[in-house]
Amino acid sequence: MRVLPTGDNHNAGGAPAQPTARKRRGRRLVSLLAVFALLVGGGLVVGGYYFDSVPTPTDLKLPESTTVYYADGRTPMAKLGAENRTIVPYDQMNDSAKQAIVAAEDRSFWTNKGIDFTGVLRAAWSNVTGGQRQGASTITQQYARVAADLRGVTYSRKLREAVVAWKLDDKYSKDEILGFYLNTVPFGRGAYGIEAAAQTYFGKTVRRDAPPAQQLTKAEAMVLCAMVKQPEADPADPEGSPGYDPARNARAKQNSIDRWNYIRDGMVKLRYLTPQEAANLAYPDDVKPIDRNAGQSGLDRPTGLVVNHVLSELRRTEQFKGQTDDVIRDGGYKIVTTVDKRVQDAAEAAADIRRDTAPEAVRDQPKDWQAALVAVEPGTGRVLGYYGGNGGSSGADYAGWYYDEQGQARGFGAHPPGSSFKVYDLAAAVENKISVKQHFDSPDIKEFPASGRTKGSPAGPIRNAEHAPCQPDCALWEATVASLNVTYFELTEKLGIAKVMDMAKRAGVDSMWETVKGNPQPQRVDLRDEPVDEAAKRFSTEVGIGQYGITVQDHANGMATFAAGGKRAEAHFVRSVTKGDDKIYTEQLKQTDLGLDKEAVDQLDWTLRRVKAAKLDNDWDSAGKTGTWQAGQSTTQNVHTWMVGWTGALAAAVWLGTTDGKPLRTRGGSYEVYGSTGPGPIWRQFMTQASAALKLDPGKYRFGEPSFPDDTPTATAPAPSAPTSAAPSPTVPPTPSAEPTSPSPSPTPTRRPTPLPTLSPSLTSLPTASPTRTKGPR
Structure with missing residues (x-):
């Protein structure tokens, strides 16, 4: 008109x-x-x-x-x-x-x-x-x-x-x-x-x-x-x-x-x-040239993926359900996201490994290298930073997945987490009163007949990728710092697959990808759609060492839950939608309490702050875990590497892998790429720069000290040091397919936010990338 x-x-x-x-x-x-x-x-x-x-x-x-x-x-x-x-x-x-x-x-x-x-x-x-x-x-x-x-x-x-x-x-x-x-x-x-x-x-x-x-x-x-x-x-x-x-x-x-x-x-x-x-008065000669893409802008940047998640999230709200995207795009709305510009800048500076602002360890590497980073605010679930790639709104999303206007899942965000998944095992252990000082049999290699991991089985026995001074008898905290697969496989058998998955689900992992016989693509299982006891039947004990794919988004949300002292908030991207003076939609901040008592939270923090890769040089108390998943049966070549962790104000998950599913290989030809050497530097740079940009006081976010009431004699725990890794494991090539995601953070000065009830946006399950069984994670 x-x-x-x-x-x-x-x-x-x-x-x-x-x-x-x-x-x-x-x-x-x-x-x-x-x-x-x-x-x-x-x-x-x-x-x-x-x-x-x-x-x-x-x-x-x-x-x-x-x-x-x-x-x-x-x-x-x-x-x-x-x-x-x-x-x-x-x-x-x-x-x-x-x-x-x-x-x-x-x-x-x-x-x-x-x-x-x-x-x-x-x-x-x-x-x-x-x-x-x-x-x-x-x-x-x-x-x-x-x-x-x-x-x-x-x-x-x-x-x-x-x-x-x-x-x-x-x-x-x-x-x-x-x-x-x-x-x-x-x-x-x-x-x-x-x-x-x-x-x-x-x-x-x-x-x-x-x-x-x-x-x-x-x-x-x-x-x-x-x-x-x-x-x-x-x-x-x-x-x-x-x-x-x-x-x-x-x-x-x-x-x-x-x-x-x-x-x-x-x-x-x-x-x-x-x-x-x-x-x-002079006639102006500075009229901008005609832009054939006028009417839309900003979608070609990394935050174009944030816009995809925003639209996906709004389509599930009562206000916009069943309406076309044109209603939102041409509706004259003001959509305020949860993404903090300061945190987003830090995320892109660290995780975009093509930039000269990225850590030296990951800069100028082969073109198939790809990183993804999601940061979530503890206690609110607000996504403060999201980097899933450089392709903009039409590019590949390696951090998560979203639904497009046709209801189709889009994204490449599911990757086997390797030993970074052990955070959930450890949380389930302390919830069930297994002290981090309790000792476990921790040899370099061990058979587990009940789980089918023996010398005669196709996958073979469970092996450690690293060695710890405490072996063959290690306290759980020592096995965590050294990332011993043998110990964690036994811990998963002791707890049961369902308890480990239930902890991951309650913390923030909404989806996992199972391997289905005869299907080349891993299939997404929506953990919210069925009782965890039923869902657990789809997975093996290898779940405890990170064989099955999860998204960077979900992992970041899980870390935010532990950062908030066991209070889970639903990850989300939208803070508000307004039109003029009319408030159309406002985020509903709710929390669900995992039920971890203070001692359990303190033991979790105490153990994971001893992971060397999680140590920050900025006076913040920090905790974290690395993870690696290997290529096929290889014990030396890795496809997926991770670093996840938190401070009291910010949680983040970083994945580093390849776009073509091939093993990570440096420009110099080395396959020595691990969670501590690849995503570790990205995570530390991001956490340091984002925390500085937010100008929060680290003194307000100190971790508590556990009392170890049921202490078992063990060696004195050292301060954070030894780098984290895990053992050779099965690799799942990153398969481009639809993968679920959740929104992220924005820090506020509260170490342990008060519990609020949880949001649960409804997502349908869809096929997506998931790992195939191999030897084990680092």
Whole structure:
């Protein structure tokens, strides 16, 4: 729908033959009667129909861009929508566009009654007498035409337009009408309204509270208001009738200059400019080139994946369920995400291994190397940072998965977690009163007949990838720091698969990928869809050493639960959705308490802070775990490497693998890539930089000290040191397929947030990447 310009003349045909004097007098009388009937009879008879309602810009179903913001609600992340429209209240606009549009379109606007009676009479007279169809429209009439969805230039349209304009002028002030118009009129390039036009053509704003250098100037506003006459080129003759966009071609630029001069003369006549000011005014030559992707922006950056998750999340809300994405994109909404710009910058700087800001250990490596990082705020579940790749909204997501508009799962985010999954085993152990100082048989290799891991079985016995001084008899904390698979396989047998999976599920792991015989692709199991005892039947004891794929998102959410002292919050990406003053949607922050008592939490923290890779050099108490999953039966080549962990204010999970499922191999040809040497540096850099950017006090987030009430004699625990790894294990090549995800964080100064009830967005299960059994994790 497009506003036609003032004084639009459309010739309906050739000039009629000249009638005789007597015929002219008769026709004039008939015409006068017709005009009277049109203006009086039409107004009385059908006026009620036309007068029913006069919508304001917020009532109109015109496209209006939706903007996605970072958590501060001020910094734009992306602009959505086929068309670009942003409503700015009239009193928040500076004077530049108000004056220029009046000079361009309706110089008597402030004094007329909203209708050009002469023009309407002329149009009616001309139409009735068979002359040219004519139009003369005030700004009020032009807005009425849009508001009443009137098209064409017939006399009946002009009459209806006049009636609606009459009502507008009677009901609203001139300021309100001009505001309606400026927020509605098309300016070309998909920009509806003066604010969208200012951004599209000059990268500026009409908001008077913006810094002066960012505000639209009078000269620039005159260029924009010139375009209202013909916002787009005539499709039938784009070269001959290109309109007034100076970037389109030389003819359009000359049209623009001519109209700009006309508007400048009007500005002088209306005393908006003095003659001297007008003489000093220069035509702006800094109009931005035409962007064929106008209307949407920011989707080509890593945060384009965040937008995908935002849309997926909103489709599951009551407010947007069952509606198309166009409703959101063109709805003029302000979507505030949970993603903190400071944390996101730190995530991209560390995890985008193509940048020179990434840690040296992972920089300048082969092209098939890929990292993913998700950070979640403990206690709220807000996603503070999300990096799943550089492909933008249309690229691969290696951190998680989301549902597209057709309900199809998209993403590549499920990877075998290896020994990083042992955090859940350890949490289940301390929940069940197994002290981290309890001793376990910990040889380098051990058979487990009950689980089918013997010398004669296809997978063979369980082997450790590392050695610990305590072997062959290690306390659980020692086996954790050394990441001994033998100990953790026995621990999983002791607890039972269901208890380990239940802890992972309650902490934040919503999905795991099982290996199905005869199916080359691992299949996603939604742990929320069935009792954990039933789901556990799909998995083997290898679950305890990280054979089965999970997403980086879910893993980060699990770490956030432990960071919050065992209080799980549902990970999410959306904080609020508003439209104008209307609150459409607001996040519901809820927590579920895992039931870990203080001693259990303290033992968990105490043990995992002794993992060398988790040590931060910034005075923060930190805990974490590395993980590695190997290629096939290899004991030296790794496909998936992990580092996960937390402080009291921030939790994060980092995965480093390959895009093609091949083993990680450095540019120098070495296969020596582990959780501590690859994702470890990424995690530490991110945690250090993000914590500094958030300016939180580490002293408010100290870990507690366990009392070990049921202490068993054991060696004294050293301070955090030995690097974490795990034993050679089965590798699952990263399979591009749909994988579930959850939203993330934003830190607040509370070491152990108070429990709140949990959100549970409903996700359906879908096939996705999942690991095949091999030897074991690091």
